[in-house]
Amino acid sequence: MSAVTVVYALLFYVATAILVGGLAYRIYKYAKTPAPLKIPTTPAPVTGFGVVLRMFREVAFFESLFRSNKWIWLFGALFHFGLFLVLARHLRYFTQPVWLWVYLIQPFGKYAAFAMVAGLLGLWGRRLLVDRVRYISAPSDHLMLALLVGIGLSGASMTFVSHTDIVSLKAFILGLIYFDWQPLPADGLLLIHLALVATLMIVFPISKLLHVPGVFFSPTRNQIDNPREKRHLAPWAAELERDRT
């Protein structure tokens, strides 16, 4: 077992633990923090099913962003849907046998990498060129884009430029899952790609990537518009009522 294999195997265990543990903690925190007042941005749905639809439109189509700014929407959609297809395609490295639908989307997943990188470059361009967006950007905002572009480019290079030993890679990944370690091919592009991905996983729960769980907990989007019909009372607010006549 080479040192590289051991380092990367441990790296991915640590990264996975931080990603899962960190997100679980964050979600627990969001879930247990009360929303004491009804603050849906209206017009808002008046039923629970309506809220599910609103949230679905928000998450699947970026409805509010579409109303807001067509350029950000376009670049954001290219990136996110590209990433979604790319991630789905990557399931083939985690499953044996490969599921049929993963097999079917393979060609789309391959080219989605270009959409993903194009979207990221579009967003980065805005961050550099639009004075309003440049003003609100911290170094971490640029680094996050660099990280994602790096992941996209290194990954796409292995698909379209210089193939890696994908059979051994899959053995390595399955080995991680079943605790039966297999050697990792010492391919430069692959090592870069994997290191960047592990970095992303580690950074996820302590960065703005928390918008992923956050959107589902956003009271302006997930609340039902029924304050007159149903009394809404947070536990700490109910405490205040003890003294009331």
Next chain:
Amino acid sequence: MADFEVPDLKTYPRLPHIHEGVMAHSKPFLAKPEMQADLGFPGELIDNWQEVALDKMGELLGKYRSFQVYLDSCVKCGACTDKCHYFLGTTDPKNMPVARQDLLRKVYRRYFTFAGKYFPKLVGAVDLTKDVLDEWYSYFHQCSQCRRCSVFCPYGIDTAEISMAAREILDSVGLGQKYCNEIIGKVFKIGNNLGLPGPALKDTLEGLEEDVLDDTGVEVRYPLDEKGAEVLLITPSADFFAEPHVDGLIGYGKVFHQAGISWTMSSYASEAANFGMFIGSYENMRKVALRIRKAALDLGVKRIVFGECGHAWRVAYSFLNTLAGPFDFLDPRYPVPQHICEFTWDLIQRGALTLDKSANDDMVVTFHDSCNVARASRMGDKPGGQFHIPREIIKATCNHFVDMPIDTIHDSTFCCGGGGGLLTDDLMELRVKGAMPRMRALKQVAEENGVTHMAAICAICKSQFTKVIPYYGFTMDQIVSVHQLVSNAIVLGAKQ
């Protein structure tokens, strides 16, 4: 006319470039120690303010999911950067919603997140210094909590939630805003924002009865503290005397008169507005709201109806049940509370009012959606009723109605520029510049469609517009109340 430059509607850019620091000087007067004391806040900046402010922030993070989630979730995409009327009118980048939030977020990151504790420069985290605190005081009093940014944010991040939290933190260390805190104190002591005691109210209302009798020959009543009335009307105190507010109040009385429904106002709860919301204080907001519950119980009414007021309607519609409910002692056939527009529209639909539209033929009317009615409440039983019902009332009372451009109405409406506790003379520059987007839309329909009047359903909007509209070449009397239009058109007396 002004010691600052009023935006020229003809040449002012649609999407201005940023100019750093141009509104850094803007800040409202500080509350005096005795005003702070009335609300349970320290009288002036305390010695250990930094520790107390951070403790307060931690407390709020545990009490408000919105605050916690919104501080974490922003990705700095820029979608909100051109949505705030104060940014559009001032070009100060700290008036972009995300930048305003960041004033607080960068401190949150420094003390409450891993990245900010260990890599502050990387994520733009900063220590809470006196300069930062002063910047909070300035820029969190340049937000009218209108929620326009939250409509356009892909995560629904509402800057109003952040600015309310910031103002609560400022209050907790002794930096209160004079305008809001003095007013809340008046409500606790006297019953309304303007400090009008019961006898003065009674006098004013009797005067109104005489005026209406002179005008119409009909005895329309404006009752105060009458036990056993069917409806308790809660209306902003500006309705008692300010123009054009009072014309709206006259209208409510005529509607009740024609409907044959007994009603009363209360001297104890003679204020619809609840400034507790502006300062983000649940406790103070609750205390103000409980006065309405007490008035309803004491007077033995069966329904509660709210007059034309924007943020008031948000607190009434969205929060009253939470703060002061349950209202199981009222008639369950009606929503609690009801908006006067819901009440009037219901009567119009049932044919209970005779309306002569020609009475308003001297006007071409447009309608300003008040921000908090549009984006934080509802009227009627369908989403969007808050847009349609007031417009239906206007169309039922006027022959000439024109809407302003679509990106400036409904839930895209622009705040008047004076909401959220900013309707004070010490913020005049901000108010004038913040009104720019609405003024531009009004100018467009005035020129293209001959619009002569803009109707509103909010006391703050009406006061703000009558004050700032002359800066843009209009006249004060071009602002009207929706129930003023009703008042003009309603035919009093037996139904023909």
